[in-house]
Amino acid sequence: MSGMIQKADFRPPRGLANPHIQTLLPLLLPRDRVRLDTELLTLPDNDVVELSWTQPAPKDARAPIMVLFHGLEGSIDSPYARMLMRTAANMGWRAVLMHFRGCGRVPNRYPRSYHAGETADAYWMLSQLTRRYPNALKVAVGVSLGANVLLKLAAEQGGDGLDLAGAIAISPPLDLAASADAINIGFVRCYQRHILKSMKRKVIRHLEDGSLDHLDVQKLRELDTFWAFDNEVTAPLHGFGSATDYYQRASSGFMLHRIELPTLILHAADDPLMPRHLLDRLPMPSRSVRIEMAEHGGHVGFIEYRQGLLRPWLARRVAQQLENWRCVPGRRQQVQPLGRNQPLD
The missing domain is CATH 3.40.50.1820 (Alpha/Beta hydrolase fold, catalytic domain)
Known part of the structure; x- marks a missing residue:
């Protein structure tokens, strides 16, 4: 190309x-x-x-x-x-x-x-x-x-x-998979940590009101990469089989x-x-x-x-x-x- x-x-x-x-x-x-x-x-x-x-x-x-x-x-x-x-x-x-x-x-x-x-x-x-x-x-x-x-x-x-x-x-x-890999290398991990912190705050609110039952707060806090977060939160919440499935189907x-x-x-x-x-x-x-x-x-x-x-x-x-x-x-x-x-x- x-x-x-x-x-x-x-x-x-x-x-x-x-x-x-x-x-x-x-x-x-x-x-x-x-x-x-x-x-x-x-x-x-x-x-x-x-x-x-x-x-x-x-x-x-x-x-x-x-x-x-x-x-x-x-x-x-x-x-x-x-x-x-x-x-x-x-x-x-x-x-x-x-x-x-x-x-x-x-x-x-x-x-x-x-x-x-x-x-x-x-x-x-x-x-x-x-x-x-x-x-x-x-x-x-x-x-x-x-x-x-x-x-x-x-x-x-x-x-x-x-x-x-x-x-x-x-x-x-x-290519979402390629981007998730790229943001997990070197200094770029700082961006990942900052964004994940914001994303987790929103999920915790739903955990506390009982509207999410497949995850607990402790497990959520241990998710330290986009791959892990998307595999445990984004994918099951939105009907994808895994983070790999999500990235493949959602990449423009x-x-x-x-x-x-x-x-x-x-x-x-x-x-x-x-x-x-x-x-x-x-x-x-x-x-x-x-x-x-x-x-x-x-x-x-x-x-x-x-x-x-x-x-x-x-x-x-x-x-x-x-x-x-x-x-x-x-x-x-x-x-x-x-x-x-x-x-x-």
């Missing part, structure tokens, strides 16, 4: 190319200020997901909409979320972030949570947007785990199954050839959560998929030096793509596919 990847125009500042520096830099930069309104959306099984809408909202019901799906244990408070929401709002778009179950300020009601292959909630939320804003152009953006969910959803629904003009996937873990990388929706994937070759040459081992993507690979950038980092300041390249690249896809509201057929990727220079 390497010959079908286009080179991204991201360039890290001198001395800041290290993938861990790039990954952590967004946490150190000033946080974007965004006015938000919160909505609880009831799902078909009577659970809820929390939506965050930028304010003030466009008065025109035909204003384009950007839908954002966050990463593992992310939320509207994640730096990339606020940055992308503000970027879209400043362009006159209606912007909304869907928190996966349990990731908002309001806990979800049932033990069932979210995972990298869970697309039903996202599909339901998009269908509600279509009911409310039938004539608005819509683009979905996914980050990390949310990017995997978005790519899988696009593959499942075909060209006409989603009311979307396009999709942008940022740093998706295309094996479905890229099925995507018909115009799709842009932004990745960094040095992403510490993905083996460097993973793309070479995946099936060839469809003609609707464009992959832009930067040599540096880390995982959802991509901080560049521009106008005398450290700034997020993702804001600039996503804004460019949103503008490219913007057309007469409700006229989705005018949006052109991204077309065949060009070789790396």
